[in-house]
Amino acid sequence: MTRNIVKIPSLLLALKPRSSICGARRWMSVRPPDKHDMRETGIASERLARGKKVTIQHLHEMRQSGTPIAMVTAYDFPTGRACDSYGVDITLVGDSLAQVCLGYDSTTRLTLDEMLHHCRAVARGSKIPFLVADMPFGSYHASSEDAVRNAVRLVQQGGVEAVKLEGGEEIAPTVRKLTSIGIPVMAHVGLLPQRHTSLSGYRVQGKDALSARSVYNSALALENAGAFAIVLEAIPHLLGTHITNRLSVPTIGIGAGPNTSGQVLVWDDLMSRWHGHKAKFVRRFADVQTEEMKGVSAYVSAVKTGTFPDSMNESYEMDESEWRQFLEGLG
Numbered sequence: 001m002t003r004n005i006v007k008i009p010s011l012l013l014a015l016k017p018r019s020s021i022c023g024a025r026r027w028m029s030v031r032p033p034d035k036h037d038m039r040e041t042g043i044a045s046e047r048l049a050r051g052k053k054v055t056i057q058h059l060h061e062m063r064q065s066g067t068p069i070a071m072v073t074a075y076d077f078p079t080g081r082a083c084d085s086y087g088v089d090i091t092l093v094g095d096s097l098a099q100v101c102l103g104y105d106s107t108t109r110l111t112l113d114e115m116l117h118h119c120r121a122v123a124r125g126s127k128i129p130f131l132v133a134d135m136p137f138g139s140y141h142a143s144s145e146d147a148v149r150n151a152v153r154l155v156q157q158g159g160v161e162a163v164k165l166e167g168g169e170e171i172a173p174t175v176r177k178l179t180s181i182g183i184p185v186m187a188h189v190g191l192l193p194q195r196h197t198s199l200s201g202y203r204v205q206g207k208d209a210l211s212a213r214s215v216y217n218s219a220l221a222l223e224n225a226g227a228f229a230i231v232l233e234a235i236p237h238l239l240g241t242h243i244t245n246r247l248s249v250p251t252i253g254i255g256a257g258p259n260t261s262g263q264v265l266v267w268d269d270l271m272s273r274w275h276g277h278k279a280k281f282v283r284r285f286a287d288v289q290t291e292e293m294k295g296v297s298a299y300v301s302a303v304k305t306g307t308f309p310d311s312m313n314e315s316y317e318m319d320e321s322e323w324r325q326f327l328e329g330l331g
C-alpha cells in the first residue's frame with residue numbers, strides 16, 4: 001500500500017508531456033544575417049533569414065515545457081552545416097573528435113590547438129544551434145586561471161558559445177569562475193571518458209547506491225556552481241530520471257534513459273561511420289559506412305575498367321579548328 005503511494009509521483013514525473021519540434025522553435029528569436037556568412041556560403045542568407053538562433057533561455061524553456069533537446073557532435077564544416085540545416089538544438093564539438101576524426105586511442109590525447117582548429121570549421125557551418133565545445137583533457141585542471149585562459153581561446157578563436165567540462169564537485173570552483181565571467185558551462189557527470197584510465201575503462205557509473213549518490217551530488221554541486229545544463233553519461237535510467245527531476249537546469253543524456261531533458265549522440269555513431277566498439281546507448285539512424293563502401297568501391301572499379309570518366313558528359317570539348325592549329329603549331 002505504502003509502496004504504491006510512493007510510486008505514483010515518480011511515475012507522473014517520468015511521463016512529462018512532450019510537444020513537437022515546431023514547439024521547440026517557438027521561442028527562438030530571429031537571427032541577424034551576417035555578411036561574412038553570405039560571402040562564404042552563398043545560400044546562407046536565405047537560411048539565416050528563416051533561421052532562429054538557439055539560446056540558453058530557449059533551452060531552459062524547452063526543459064520547462066518538456067520539449068526534448070536534440071544535441072549532436074560535429075567536427076568540421078559539413079557536419080556543422082548538417083546540424084544547422086536539420087533541426088539540431090545544440091551542436092557539440094566533442095573531444096570524441098580525438099577518436100572518431102583524428103584516430104587517437106583516447107580523448108586525453110587531444111590538444112587545445114587541435115580542438116580550436118575544428119571548432120572554427122564547425123562554427124562556420126553551425127549558426128542556428130547553440131554551439132558548445134569540450135575543453136580538452138588538461139586544459140582546465142591546473143588552475144581556474146588556466147581554465148579561464150583556455151575557455152576564452154575557445155570562445156574568441158574557436159567561435160563557440162559555451163564550454164563543456166567533465167567532472168564532479170572538484171571542478172565546481174572552475175565552473176563558478178567561468179560562469180561568473182560570462183562563459184556558459186555545460187557540466188558532464190557519470191561516465192567521464194577523460195578519466196577512463198583511472199576508472200579502469202568505460203563503465204556505466206552510479207550502479208550501486210553509493211556511486212549513484214556521488215553522481216547525484218556532483219550534478220547538484222555543478223548546477224549550484226552555475227552550469228546551464230548537465231550531460232549525464234552512462235548511468236541507470238532511474239538515476240537519470242531522478243537527477244532530471246531534481247535539477248532546475250536541462251539534463252542531456254547519453255545512455256541515461258529516456259527521461260532526461262535532451263539526448264546527445266556522437267555523429268559517427270548515429271551515422272554508422274565508427275568502426276570501433278558500439279556502446280549500448282548507441283542507435284544507428286543511418287548507414288553511411290555501407291554507402292561509403294559502395295561509393296568508393298564503385299569509383300575504384302570504374303577507374304580500373306576505364307568506364308570513368310565518360311568522354312561525352314564528363315570531359316571538356318575543344319573547337320576543331322583550334323585543335324588543328326594547335327597540331328600545326330607543333331609542326
Ligand SMILES: Nc1nc(=O)c2c([nH]1)NC[C@@H]1CN(c3ccc(C(=O)N[C@@H](CCC(=O)O)C(=O)O)cc3)CN21
Nearest residue numbers: 096099100107193202203204266269274278279280281
Ligand atoms: N564513437 C564514440 N562514441 C562515444 O559516445 C564516445 C567516443 N566515441 N569517444 C569518447 C567517449 C567515450 N565514450 C564511451 C566509450 C565506451 C563506452 C562503453 O563501451 N560502454 C559500455 C558500458 C559497459 C558497462 O559498463 O556495462 C557499453 O557497452 O555500453 C561508453 C562511452 C563516449 N564517447
Ligand SMILES: CC(C)C(=O)C(=O)O
Nearest residue numbers: 073094095096254264
Ligand atoms: C559523447 C559526448 C557527450 C562527448 O562528450 C563527446 O563527444 O566527446
